Amino acid sequence: MKKVLSLIFMTMLCIGNAQNSAHRFFYELSYRPNKDSLQYEKEIMILDIDKEQSVYQSYELTVLDSLSNDIISKSEKNGTMPDFANMPDRKPIPFSHRIFKKYPIQNVLYTDIIFNDDYSYIETPPITWTISNEKGKMGNYTVQKAETAYGGRLWTAWFTTDLPFQDGPYKFCGLPGLIIQIEDSEKNYSWELKGNRKIDQIKNILLLEKFNKKNSNPGIRQLPKEKFEEKYNEYKKDPFAQIRQMASQLPSNMRLPDGSSITDGMREADKKAKEMAKRNNNSIEISRKK
Numbered sequence: 001m002k003k004v005l006s007l008i009f010m011t012m013l014c015i016g017n018a019q020n021s022a023h024r025f026f027y028e029l030s031y032r033p034n035k036d037s038l039q040y041e042k043e044i045m046i047l048d049i050d051k052e053q054s055v056y057q058s059y060e061l062t063v064l065d066s067l068s069n070d071i072i073s074k075s076e077k078n079g080t081m082p083d084f085a086n087m088p089d090r091k092p093i094p095f096s097h098r099i100f101k102k103y104p105i106q107n108v109l110y111t112d113i114i115f116n117d118d119y120s121y122i123e124t125p126p127i128t129w130t131i132s133n134e135k136g137k138m139g140n141y142t143v144q145k146a147e148t149a150y151g152g153r154l155w156t157a158w159f160t161t162d163l164p165f166q167d168g169p170y171k172f173c174g175l176p177g178l179i180i181q182i183e184d185s186e187k188n189y190s191w192e193l194k195g196n197r198k199i200d201q202i203k204n205i206l207l208l209e210k211f212n213k214k215n216s217n218p219g220i221r222q223l224p225k226e227k228f229e230e231k232y233n234e235y236k237k238d239p240f241a242q243i244r245q246m247a248s249q250l251p252s253n254m255r256l257p258d259g260s261s262i263t264d265g266m267r268e269a270d271k272k273a274k275e276m277a278k279r280n281n282n283s284i285e286i287s288r289k290k
Helices: 002-010 059-078 207-214 225-237 241-247 262-279
Strands: 022-031 041-049 053-058 098-102 108-114 117-123 130-138 141-150 153-160 178-184 189-199 220-222
Touching: 041 059, 041 189, 053 059, 108 225, 117 225, 130 153, 141 178
Parallel strands: 117 220
Antiparallel strands: 022 041, 022 189, 041 053, 053 098, 098 108, 108 117, 130 141, 141 153, 153 178, 178 189
């Protein structure tokens, strides 16, 4: 992972004229998955910006999208169904959400995967900044301090007017420049800008989303945020509910490849899913936890 990150940062270009091109900003996210632990994990998140909009997501999602593109392209060329079973093994993506902001920013569109379905909600984040006179230097940028409260946490941000974008990672925006660093008061979540480069264009729809729509899957279902939160919390309490329901339709004497029964296999998988949900109990927005 360190070699991959080093390669990314070494190949990043300095930002140029922003009038007619898109730019990708790489943020290193340090976070505590478990609120009762001091152990931190890191993930590279990206913020793609052009003159009309921005899209925030995990860098791993774009890697997965590229791999999916290869598989789907080959299947279409051969006239066969895509075989994602042959996709190279990669670590699970801890953040599957994507956040869209249209300029000028009035609200954000939040999309995420709950079990195997895509859901979204539109929100006007109640973010009010208090801008301090305190300034400093981060890398090549002159930065200024600002503070806000959002999602049950207190946040301190450092932004720069050296870059012509009034945006930032996750839902954060509305300052007179680009957010270079932001973290909450208890240091559960911290984003820091590590580099940027130009890209051809922003990709609003991932290839797997196009594939699902093409094959009559329901697509992204938009809900009020409150309903989205309810569904998300139900999933966290019982991550295996839908799989258990589907498995109940299978013959009771059916065996898994290792020889164990469907019931035993489901019980073990259900246990592991609940343990994983318990270890990842520290959401960015505290209101998400029940």
